[in-house]
Amino acid sequence: MNAKRAFYAFLSLLVPGLGQMAAGAVARGIYILLGTATLWGLTVFTAAQRARFPEQVYGLSFAVLTRLFLAALVTLAVLRLVYEAVARRLFPTDDEFARRVANVLFVVVAVVVFSLSGPMMLQWAVPPGASRSLYTTVLLIMAVVLAGIWWWAVLDAWALAEAKARAEPSPSWNGFIALVLVGTLVLGTRIVGIDLPKAIREYKETGRILGDIVWPWRAAFDYEATELRATALVQAPCPEGETGPPVNEPKEGEPWVVVTPTCGDLSVRDTKGKLQYGTLLHIRGGGFVPGKVVKIKWENPIGNEFTPRGLGPTEIEVGPDGTFESELYIPDVVIPSFAEGPQIHKLHAVQPGALRFTGKLSREMKLALQAMLESIMIGLMATFAGMLFAIPMSFLAARNLTHSLRTSPQGLVGGVFGLVLGGALGWLLARQVAAWLGGLDKAPVTVALVGFVLVLGGAVLGFRLLGAALDRLSRRLPGWANAAIRYGGFALIGAALGWPLGLGYAHGILGIAWDPAEVAAAAPDFARLGAGLGALAWLYLAYRWGDQGVVPIGHWIYTATRTVLNVVRSIEPLIWGLVGVIWVGLGPFAGFIALTIHTIAALGKLYSEAIESIHPGPIEAIQSTGANRLQTIMFAVLPQVLPHFTAFSLYRWDINVRMSTVIGLVGGGGIGFLLIQWIRQVQYEHAGLAVWLIAITVSTLDFVSATIRKRIV
Amino acid sequence: MLRVEHLTKVYDTGTVALKDVSFTVEDGEFLIIIGLSGSGKSTLLRSINRLIEPTEGRIVWNDIDITALDEAGLRRVRREIGFVFQEFNLVERLPVLTNVLAGRLGYVNPWWSLFYYFPPQDQRRALDALAQVGLAEKAHNRASALSGGQKQRVGIARALVQNPKMLLADEPVASLDPVLAHSIMGYLERLNQERGITILCSLHYLDLVQRYATRVIGLRDGRLVYEGTGEDIRNMTDEEFKQIYGEEAQRLGG
Incomplete structure (x- = not known):
């Protein structure tokens, strides 16, 4: 049994984690191996990054780390042997507290030994030609940490085998986690470039500039x-x-x-x-x-x-x-x-x-006030525009409203065909109207709005009408007719979904490596393949659901809306600001677009959660009077959610004004634009004015919105 | 006439709430459903106007198969069936009058509802209904300002303006004290006797059942385990009682 344990321990000495894997704890072994490898790689990378041409010193750094590591490994082994010999005699092994004291003493002694022998080790490990400044204490500490992990893995493999043999729980991770943490933090200080002496040396200059920012009011006047x-x-x-x-x-x-x-x-x-x-x-x-x-x-x-x-x-x-x-x-x-x-x-x-x-106010103060007003307005407008879109979206993203939307598979077929048909009809109609209005260039807003309403309305109307019609029809049709509708319709839907996926695969995935001409030649084949696979998948769905199946379209709509909202919301407004600037150029309009997009997503989520938290009772009551969906929303949902909507919108306005003060950093207009300009021109007094205006505005708004919210909810 | 045939409801969680329940209710009856909490009373009542979709079985009312109706048809049937809830289910932030007017939603043009508009005759009807339950002076108060008994009377007024042929009441008095309970049940009885509205009502208190029921059915674990008249309840044996309420149940008073 001991031989087996020793074998596992030896395996972990060769490759940390290997012993654990052999002993049956595969996941544990993989974690140890990955952790060690990552730390090792990061250390070499960090050391080499300090060289002017890092690609030339990776090998050298690796060699230096290896030598330091071997030295640390041997030193640790010697220390451990001495410790075992001494501690056995000084401390009784069965005393938990004494064992801990001994462990702490061991760490202290190890630190002292390594601090004393460190310069020698570095001397030995770094070859004469290499720049000594690249390979310093950080590398030494990392070598010691890695050696510690190594030995820990060896001991752990031994202890694990023992625990497994006795069917006891696995030994603790604490040592490993502590060592990895220390290693990561040490590397972190180097990668982040934390330099305390510099921070202390430079405080004087900072104080002068900070003074300008903290009290810039002389610059506010002429x-x-x-x-x-x-x-x-x-x-x-x-x-x-x-x-x-x-x-x-x-x-x-x-x-x-x-x-x-x-x-x-x-x-x-x-x-x-x-x-x-x-x-x-x-x-x-x-x-x-x-x-x-x-x-x-x-x-x-x-x-x-x-x-x-x-x-x-x-x-x-x-x-x-x-x-x-x-x-x-x-x-x-x-x-x-x-x-x-x-x-x-x-x-x-x-x-x-x-x-x-x-x-009289100085020119800069006037500019700052003007820009501040612009910021507040950006925030206000973005909140309103966001609300406009967020309200309908939030109804689609509320589980309790959508989950009752279900249909039969036949109804789904009708709905999808209605969607396409209605959308297409809407599109044709919109083109007629656009031509009559004089095209997109002559009346862009009207044409876009009419097009949007017609296409969306047509699609929704088609979906509802044809879906309901087929759903009703399917109850009266014989089984073979239902099956025909289901299989035929599903095959078409699957093909229609698979076709663009196949094209996308060809252009998007293969297109990365392939020659464009090759891709263009192969794309139709991939489109057909995608359509075929899609049809097959949907035929299987048609088979699975049968003609009594229930298609949870409400749940699909819910999931799709939620996903879109979450993705959009996870992208910061500053990034949307970049999109806005590319779209409509520098200025407040770009900032407005950025904040609006983010607001739609954020409010959509908040609103939908407000809807989900309402009492279901009134909905039941209104439904049982024979009210339709719209009436149920007007009478049972809206009165319940309106206070929450108002509170969330105010809260969002507050956030938007705060965001609009920084959206200018990427060119989105408002006071951020002035702020970044003045900082770059080293006009810290004027920058201070901007900072003060932002602080005053934000805290005022914060107070106002908090007060109103308290009254409403 | 309402016929419930082999009604079964299995929830998505797998709970079997109703199992093969069949019974018939003649027009003008006051049917009371008894049974423990969780025996399927609420599910049964909500299945009748399809607030809950039954899994199997049919519900036929005046020769209309409610279970087979599409959305529009269902709404037409629902507006003729009033529903009174244990928790009243008023929209607390709306005025009392609007809560009552909501009973007309099945009749008015849905687009008007976007502006909370109701035709004048509906408004008169709502005020009348409020007067009948003795709350005319509360018409413009917020529903949240009412007491429990008042709320339930508003709930009944809301059902009344639907001009219902049938009224479903899910433990309408469970949240009220005994005195209020009798007054609410009194309203229901008057509707039943004066207007001939069929009433299906679930109840806990057997004394109320004896007092008001023309017929009684008992549910246990989703199965129909008892059928009788109000008279039968008075003469109920201990076996029958235990059949409905379980072996450990004790009869109090009697």
């Missing part, structure tokens, strides 16, 4: 600069005999500046980059606020203002009488080659004053 300014004109260059503009006169009661001469030559930077000074200007000014600085600015002929550097003082303190004096070389202004003759420059003496609050 300010007027109340500066004192005086200007003098200077002509350059100065041909012989010219004197330039007239010299300013000092004025009483307002700032003034006098520059002499008013005509001179520009400084020039020669080919070596050295500055050749131009004419030295003498500057005198007055009428400024004493004790404060006046800044000298130069304005070139095309209106660009700048502070001249290295040509004289540009910040001069104003004396007690409000005057100042200074000197400045005419700067080296680059004059375009096509500019001819003398140009007039301006010298400004500017004394910055306090910014004056105007009380």
